[in-house]
Amino acid sequence: MTDRPTVLVVEDERDLADLYQSWLSADYDVRVANTGEDALAAINETVDVALVDRRLPEMDGDELLAALQDSNPSLRVALVSGMEPDFDIIDLGFDAYVVKPVSRTELHNVVCRLLARAVYSDEIREFFALASKRAALEAEKTEAELENSDAYHDLVDRIRARRAELDDLLSQLTTDDFAAVFRELSDEVRT
The missing domain is CATH 3.40.50.2300 (Response regulator)
Structure with missing residues (x-):
């Protein structure tokens, strides 16, 4: 395998x-x-x-x-x-x-871009799910309760790790990728 x-x-x-x-x-x-x-x-x-x-x-x-x-x-x-x-x-x-x-380079680049895009939605979705859990906990728990919770610290660590992965993914986006995203966002705002 x-x-x-x-x-x-x-x-x-x-x-x-x-x-x-x-x-x-x-x-x-x-x-x-x-x-x-x-x-x-x-x-x-x-x-x-x-x-x-x-x-x-x-x-x-x-x-x-x-x-x-x-x-x-x-x-x-x-x-x-x-x-x-x-x-x-x-x-x-x-x-x-x-x-x-x-060209060989163009073919490799398109495959790389498509592989990177394949993970965007799942990675971003997971990041926001984790951040939502953190926000909910912080809204309901005292600072002391949060500080004493291993589960909360694990959650914060997972959010940091996911954020680092997303930052890495963002650094791989091309100018064309950004332009496409902003065009799509602009179109959604107009509708």
């Missing part, structure tokens, strides 16, 4: 699929599928990231996206396409769009 993340490369051009696999295999467990059917056979909950060609024989990447998300809802997906993105991508379920040709 391995602790390395698993990447599924879905690419009908076998030479390109092999190239992507060779670029990524030093850091990730890489599975390759050359058709949508192969991708659906290869997907399970152990796959962390899928790199999906938008133009596939028999089943296009758009159809495959929905099927992959049904098979593994926590999956992070990058469309890797020779097609420039158009407005039709707005309703598609993916996390990143990469236009071919793609």
